[in-house]
Amino acid sequence: MTEGRSESLRRQQVRLAAELRAAGKTWVQAAEIFQTRFRLNPRVALRTVRGWSQTRAADEWNRRWPDEPKTFKSFSYWEIWPGKGGYSPSQDNLVRLAEIYECSVVDLLADLPSFRHLDSAAGTTLTAPRGTTTTLAGEIMVPGEAEILLRDLLSRRPGAEASAPLPADATGLYRLPEEVDFGELAQVIAMWMQRIPHSQARRDMLGNLTAALAVATVAPLTELAGLAQHADAAPAADLGRFDPATLAHCETMMPNLRKQGDVLGASSTLPSALAYRRIAEQQAKAAPNGALRDRAVTAYAELTQLSGWLCFNMGDYGSAQRFYDDARAAAHEARAVELVTYILCTMSHLATWQGKPRVGIDHAVAAAAWAEQSDTPYARAYAADVAVRALTADGQAARSKDTLDQEYAALQAALSGQSQRQSWWYFYDESFFWSTSAQNALKFHDADQVLTVTDKALKLSDQGNLHNRSFRLLFRAEAFARQRSIGLACQTITEAVELTSVNSTRRIEQRVRQLRRGLDPWKRTRAVKELDQAIGAYQSPPAS
Known part of the structure; x- marks a missing residue:
């Protein structure tokens, strides 16, 4: 000690x-x-x-x-x-x-x-x-x-x-x-x-937690590079030579970093991801040609994609696109077909989120083509998933419905357990399918249908993935708002806001503000006023 x-x-x-x-x-x-x-x-x-x-x-x-x-x-x-x-x-x-x-x-x-003590024969109060x-x-x-x-x-x-x-x-x-x-x-x-029953008490305690976790956002990358040091790895000062244990450590860290981002947010995770990306890049440059080099380049590609995903959630779309392009090129170089599929899927997601659904469809089509080459049901299912979201955003009801059916069939094949599951698919399960169905329902169906599929998504959700849970709560909140159940909408948004105060994600904050603008007609009601107080207490101010 x-x-x-x-x-x-x-x-x-x-x-x-x-x-x-x-x-x-x-x-x-x-x-x-x-x-x-x-x-x-x-x-x-x-x-x-x-x-x-x-x-x-x-x-x-x-x-x-x-x-x-x-x-x-x-x-x-x-x-x-x-x-x-x-x-x-x-x-x-x-x-x-x-x-x-x-x-x-x-x-x-x-x-x-x-x-x-309620028993009249009791002589004392327990x-x-x-x-x-x-x-x-x-x-x-x-x-x-x-x-x-x-x-x-x-x-x-x-x-x-x-x-x-x-x-x-x-x-x-x-x-x-x-x-x-x-x-x-x-x-x-x-x-x-x-x-903790009272909102002010929760607010105070979450504030203390957020302050304690803020260390990551200011940690120098020179210090974080030392994270790769352990009993079997090459010293940080000698990362210019190839070391199998150091590469293995980077590979082991990737799923942990993804989960850290889901729980604590992008800004808390990005410094560590960048540090490991730099280490993986050094290992890829030093690795001998052949299988070891392909493995090192694949690790670099995955850490680069992860860095892009974190930038995306922080609202830095330009950096996210640059990381994704770099990751895609590296994955192609390593002939990592399934990883290429996943990166193309994330590029589709980014384009659709930015209001470019046609570009999102292009990336989804490319992802589907590579998914067929990988012959992995998870790749086929998730390529269909991002296509559904792009088609939905583009207003294509029939095609999005057909693609949803294709996704469900591929997902069932994936969940049968007959194929190996790569670590980057950890988040993708049946709850994710129902979450995407909720987005589709928000575009083409009534609020009751949205609530039905959102309930399925939340019931099946991994409770440890605070990021996905927050988005699903916001889908539910939008459905309540459409039903003019303003109190339920505000309560649900507040729950997502509280989660966001720990998992600081700019995209979620943007979505919250979008929903709040839709509640302007009821801004004088007690429910909306309490929501405004929660947003003011928990969320960071909008980026200028």
């Missing part, structure tokens, strides 16, 4: 758990102390006292019951419950959780409200469990729990031993991005927002 820094939360918990167990405390007794000390609910405390992440807990579950597998998401939902956004575990699942944590089912539910408070509506709320979990995530290195040295502050999120589980971080952010 660095001298002068306080002991990290994770190490405090590990040390305390070891002391309690050494003193003969049961897991339940130790968890009760954790509830009070760290303000956790019992389900979180029983996991945390063992030093387990949600992923580790899911692994323990799957080892015992492989026929009924769970992911960290299931544990997150159970731990959020009974707050908004959580799901109650079934009786069978509670029994299995009790077996994993070596406790009773009652121990798992100790934070639920008690109404024994209080809520230690470490918890209740809202006026009776919902359990643990004000500090999300903050504790967030700090825990920022200080934890997945896969490391519990006793290993850990970074002690939020800076570690950017100095060691490969060590952050962004899926869990997104769950914590969502829980934080959902468990």
Whole structure:
């Protein structure tokens, strides 16, 4: 641990758990102390006292019951419950959780409200469990729990031993991005927002979070270049020579950087992406001809595309186009046909967003041609997806409907699991298809149809992808506005705005302002005034 820094939360918990167990405390007794000390609910405390992440807990579950597998998401939902956004575990699942944590089912539910005091025969008034408070509506709320979990995530290195040295502050999120589980971080952010009932309290806490995460936006690229250093990689000062471990590290970082962008936003992720792109470029120049060079050039192409995508979300369309052109040329050089398809798809998306749907159609047609050469259903499905969006923007109802049908057929083939899925398709699933269907419905169908498909998209969404969730909420908000359900429209936009305050994405902010302009006829209503307050509190001012 660095001298002068306080002991990290994770190490405090590990040390305390070891002391309690050494003193003969049961897991339940130790968890009760954790509830009070760290303000956790019992389900979180029983996991945390063992030093387990949600992923580790899911692994323990799957080892015992492989026929009924769970992911960290299931544990997150159970731990959020009974707050908004959580799901109650079934009786069978509670029994299995009790077996994993070596406790009773009652121990798992100790934070639920008690109404024994309503019994006229009761002689005393019972209080809520230690470490918890209740809202006026009776919902359990643990004000500090999300903050504790967030700090825990920022200080934890997945896969490391519990006793290993850990970074002690939020800076570690950017100095060691490969060590952050962004899926869990997104769950914590969502829980934080959902468990705090008052908008001003949420606003204050999200403001603190955003300030803590702002380190990335000012981190010098010369420092970020050192991110590639690890036990097996070439030193940063010697990146002029080819090193397979350094290249492998760049490849490993790409999916992590994409997820970081989904959770924390483009501006927080771009410096790291640019640093890794520079390292990959050096490796591509130094790599020997043949398979290794193609691999290095492919890594450079993917990191260049990612940089373009981040610029796109920041509203810098000129830089996005330049990165995309560079990425496309590099992918062609490496003969990475499937990556060429993906880059062409993103170029189509960029053109359509800029109000050039005919150019978007051209890129989508080219993407479809390369997708046939790649013989990958994900490539065919996503090429159809961007074509639907371009055709929709161009007002071509019949062609967009036919292409939607083609997309769905290709998606079903992809989801059958018969083909290998490249990492850049991580975001593309059935929920994405329904999201694109919502955009099509906004153009050609009534608001009821939009709400139907948007509900499907949100229900199937990866809750860790805050970027996609925000856009889908805005589709729903537009449908409410068309129905003149102004209160529901404003509430839904506000939810997206709150997500945007963490995942700072200029495109989402532009969409919010566009929807807000459509609400001008109701600007004197309480709902719109409250929306204006939320936009003013959470969003950055428009670019001049």
